[in-house]
Amino acid sequence: MDFQLTEEQIAFQDSAREFARHELAPYAAHWDEEEVFPKDTLRRAGEMGFCGLYTPQQYGGLGLTRLDAAIVFEELAAGCTSTAAYLTIHNMVSWMIGSFARAEVAEQWGPALASGAKLGSYCLTEPGAGSDAANLRTRAERDGDVYRLNGSKAFISGAGSTDVLVVMARTGGTGAKGISAFVVPADLPGISYGKKERKMGWNSQPTRTITFDNVAVPSANLLGEEGQGFTFAMKGLDGGRINIATCSVGTAQAALEAAARYVQERQQFGQALAEFQTVQFRLADMSTELVAARQMVRLAAWKLDSGSPDATAYCAMAKRFVTDAGFKVVNEALQLFGGYGYIKEYPLERHLRDSRVHQILEGTNEIMRVIVARRLLQDGALETLR
Amino acid sequence: MKIVVPVKRVIDANVKVRLKSDGSAVDSDNVKMSMNPFDEIAVEEAIRLKEAGVAGEIVAVSIGSDACQDVLRSALAMGADRALLIRTEAVLEPLAVAKLLREVVAREQPQLVICGKQSTDGDANQAGQMLAGLLGWPQATFASKLDIGADGATVTREIDGGLEIIAVTLPAVVTTDLRLNSPRYTTLPNIMKAKKKPLDVIALDEFGVDTRPRLTTLGLAEPAARSAGVRVADVAELLAKLKNEAKVI
Numbered sequence: 001m002d003f004q005l006t007e008e009q010i011a012f013q014d015s016a017r018e019f020a021r022h023e024l025a026p027y028a029a030h031w032d033e034e035e036v037f038p039k040d041t042l043r044r045a046g047e048m049g050f051c052g053l054y055t056p057q058q059y060g061g062l063g064l065t066r067l068d069a070a071i072v073f074e075e076l077a078a079g080c081t082s083t084a085a086y087l088t089i090h091n092m093v094s095w096m097i098g099s100f101a102r103a104e105v106a107e108q109w110g111p112a113l114a115s116g117a118k119l120g121s122y123c124l125t126e127p128g129a130g131s132d133a134a135n136l137r138t139r140a141e142r143d144g145d146v147y148r149l150n151g152s153k154a155f156i157s158g159a160g161s162t163d164v165l166v167v168m169a170r171t172g173g174t175g176a177k178g179i180s181a182f183v184v185p186a187d188l189p190g191i192s193y194g195k196k197e198r199k200m201g202w203n204s205q206p207t208r209t210i211t212f213d214n215v216a217v218p219s220a221n222l223l224g225e226e227g228q229g230f231t232f233a234m235k236g237l238d239g240g241r242i243n244i245a246t247c248s249v250g251t252a253q254a255a256l257e258a259a260a261r262y263v264q265e266r267q268q269f270g271q272a273l274a275e276f277q278t279v280q281f282r283l284a285d286m287s288t289e290l291v292a293a294r295q296m297v298r299l300a301a302w303k304l305d306s307g308s309p310d311a312t313a314y315c316a317m318a319k320r321f322v323t324d325a326g327f328k329v330v331n332e333a334l335q336l337f338g339g340y341g342y343i344k345e346y347p348l349e350r351h352l353r354d355s356r357v358h359q360i361l362e363g364t365n366e367i368m369r370v371i372v373a374r375r376l377l378q379d380g381a382l383e384t385l386r
Numbered sequence: 387m388k389i390v391v392p393v394k395r396v397i398d399a400n401v402k403v404r405l406k407s408d409g410s411a412v413d414s415d416n417v418k419m420s421m422n423p424f425d426e427i428a429v430e431e432a433i434r435l436k437e438a439g440v441a442g443e444i445v446a447v448s449i450g451s452d453a454c455q456d457v458l459r460s461a462l463a464m465g466a467d468r469a470l471l472i473r474t475e476a477v478l479e480p481l482a483v484a485k486l487l488r489e490v491v492a493r494e495q496p497q498l499v500i501c502g503k504q505s506t507d508g509d510a511n512q513a514g515q516m517l518a519g520l521l522g523w524p525q526a527t528f529a530s531k532l533d534i535g536a537d538g539a540t541v542t543r544e545i546d547g548g549l550e551i552i553a554v555t556l557p558a559v560v561t562t563d564l565r566l567n568s569p570r571y572t573t574l575p576n577i578m579k580a581k582k583k584p585l586d587v588i589a590l591d592e593f594g595v596d597t598r599p600r601l602t603t604l605g606l607a608e609p610a611a612r613s614a615g616v617r618v619a620d621v622a623e624l625l626a627k628l629k630n631e632a633k634v635i
Contacts, residue, residue, distance in 0.1 A: 007456060011463065011577045014420075018571055049574030062574055072574075 003295075009071055012064075016072040019048055020079025028080035031204035032350050035196070037161050038083060038204060039119070042090075046116015050076065050087055052094045054239070059098040059110025066239055066301040070246040074294070077250025081354035084250065086205040088243035089157050092236045093120030093166050097183055100223040100232050105183050109164055118163040121186070122240075123153040123210060124233050130154075131367045133168075134176040134230055138212060140169035145219050147171070147182065149190075149212040155361070159208035160193040162186055167212075168233050171226045181229035183221040190215035201353030238304055238312055240362045241319035245297045248326025251355045252290050255333035255348060259283065263336055279336065286329045293325040310384050313375040320368035323358040330355050387534075387556075388443045388496040389432040391466065392487055393425040395450055395457045396507040405608055412507070412606070421457040424502025426464075427562040430569040431532060432500050433465035440534045441498075443467045447490050449483060451475055455585060462580035463572040469583070474590035474597075480508075482597035484516035489593045491521060496557065498539075503528050503561040514561035524554035528563040 005013065023041055031038055045051055053069040055061020069091065076084035094113040097120070098106055112118035129136040138151025149169055156165075165184040172178030184191075194209035223232055260283060263273035273279050300318035303311040334341035334348040341348040359365050375381050397403055398418040406413045421429075435441040446461035448454040449472040458469035472486055491499065504511035518525035526532075530549065531542035538555040544563045554560075590597065618624045628635045 007459065008577060008581065010456070011459065011572065012574055015572050015574060015577060047573060048571060053574070062578065064574075 009068060012068060013071050013075055016075035020076050024079030024083055035203045037206055043116045045087060051090055051116040052114025053091055055094045055098040055114050059106045060114035061098055065305045066242055067298055067305055070242055070297050070301045073243055073246045074250040077247040078254040081247055081251045082202045082204040085202060085247045086157055089122055090120050092240050093122050096166050096232060096236050101183055102220050105221055119158060120164045121156050121158040121162040123156050123165050123167040125155050127154045131364055136168060138169040140171050140180060146216040147219060149215040149217055152209055152211040154209045155207055156210050157205050157207055159210050161206050168229050176230035177227050179230040180226045181223040181232045182217050184217050188215050202357055237362055238315040241315045242297060242301050244358050244362045245318045245322035248323045248355050248358045249294045249297055251351050252326040252329035255330040255351045256286050256290060259333035259336045282332060286332050289325045290329050293322040296321050313372050313385060316368040316371040320365045327355050327359060387441050388494060389441050389498045389500060390445050390447060390490060390494055390496040391428045391432050391500050392447045393457050393461050394422040394505045395419050395454045396422045396505050399423055405606055409606055421460050422502050422505045424504060424562050426569040427566050428500040428502050429461045429464050429466060430567045445494055449478060449486055458585055459580050460572060462583045463577045469585040471587045472590050473587050478597055479599055479601060480510045480512035481516055483513045484520055485595045486593055487517045488520045489595060499559045501561045503563055514559050518559040524558045526552055526554050526558060527561040529560050530563050530565045532560060
């Protein structure tokens with residue numbers, strides 16, 4: 001057993017760190033304040049290889065592991081949480097199309113997505129189907145050589161500014177087995193976008209509802225077969241949960257580094273804050289919890305890479321534990337900044353706003369507990385979940 | 387035209403350098419290491435010459451332990467074609483480095499050697515000049531612009547008080563200054579491709595070069611810590627302090 005990153009992983013990490021330091025961090029506050037979706041930067045991220053990290057190589061991706069991707073996303077999130085988080089969603093879309101679409105559709109979209117020339121959105125959540133995703137109501141009816149899409153999707157990251165949508169819609173009866181997944185060009189007639197949501201954080205990516213009114217999608221754009229859509233959506237989300245968790249780690253690392261610097265500079269009662277043992281203990285706890293959280297992400301990523309039957313449970317555990325721990329570390333860092341933590345001249349309040357949503361999306365942390373509990377109460381599960 | 391680019395593994399520029407607790411050396415255990423920034427500029431310049439169709443092959447060379455393979459891989463990921471590690475555990479002085487590079491030049495027969503002007507650890511600023519001296523080649527140090535023409539190179543040098551433009555015949559040694567270029571990011575696809583590029587390792591002994599140190603280190607000391615600033619009540623007090631205490635006006 002070896003916890004050392006490989007030479008190549010260290011090179012990936014260095015590359016992502018350099019990019020984050022020069023291309024993301026200096027602009028993150030501006031993008032947040034002005035709600036800028038930095039498409040040029042995303043394009044440059046594509047040139048770096050960050051838009052198709054685990055997309056199959058035959059469709060323009062790098063075919064890396066989830067563990068490799070987690071290492072990269074952590075560094076990007078330390079530069080700009082919101083932009084890195086959008087990149088993780090884009091990677092999920094790029095991977096789903098590269099892995100499950102028919103060859104001609106994967107060839108059409110894969111390389112463009114993996115290079116960042118085109119951007120993607122993942123469309124599962126609906127106004128009436130959030131945590132209860134298998135109950136979604138958007139319908140896709142077969143009509144000759146097209147499917148006609150009707151319904152609406154909510155809280156879609158990138159919506160209105162992206163080029164292609166992966167849409168989960170019902171082709172059959174109730175429940176998960178009636179759901180199929182489609183590759184839908186974002187500008188097809190009948191697609192309309194709602195107003196941009198005003199959000200607490202994640203402001204460098206637009207979030208909108210999408211309405212489908214009799215949208216004709218070529219039948220070749222079906223991912224896999226009818227009825228497989230929910231399985232694909234959940235496979236995407238296993239990786240998505242690792243990605244969101246790793247974004248929390250990166251953000252918390254940035255917050256911890258800022259706090260550790262600040263307490264050594266800030267003088268109160270005639271000494272640096274860092275000389276108070278209460279501050280030292282707090283930093284020690286933050287660092288300890290962050291190291292634990294990072295290892296949890298990497299374990300879950302490795303379980304997914306190695307095809308473990310328990311991967312879904314580990315991804316859920318990691319998402320729950322790491323996004324909670326990450327938020328806590330950021331909040332503690334903000335507290336160490338005192339009043340300065342609360343004002344926008346310092347990045348702490350942005351880190352806090354950006355990482356808060358990680359406890360909600362890609363499946364709420366409550367749903368993560370449902371997934372973990374469902375698995376651990378099966379016979380013999382505790383023998384493997386450990 | 388072939389270009390040789392020597393690269394050194396040094397403590398990363400973002401790391402706060404410390405002495406070991408016994409004061410015997412700079413602490414490089416468990417510290418992030420990177421390619422010397424001036425060498426990165428040298429690699430970048432060589433790649434740009436290749437992209438412009440001026441250079442053919444780029445060979446990156448490092449001297450040190452096996453750990454130095456990481457900076458050679460970085461050079462390969464940036465765009466160098468081959469890498470060579472001269473393996474030794476010893477810390478070499480600039481003259482020893484220059485002698486070894488002379489041997490590399492004899493084997494590789496490049497038309498141009500582009501070095502960083504100095505390494506950010508030793509700050510000696512000698513290896514490039516010594517190499518030119520040993521080879522009997524022209525040297526163009528502290529380059530901020532490099533143009534290769536039909537019969538040589540035109541180099542803009544950063545010197546005290548301005549810029550100097552010189553012409554040198556090839557083969558030549560050029561050393562890079564900070565403003566020559568901005569090195570590119572190493573992209574993930576290129577990192578992956580670099581794994582397949584050749585990296586040869588040769589033991590230092592095989593060169594039969596006398597690399598024994600000529601210098602003895604007597605001691606190392608950290609620079610004095612910055613002392614706290616003081617508040618002045620008004621401009622008059624500031625001027626008085628600048629005149630009487632700091633004696634700068």
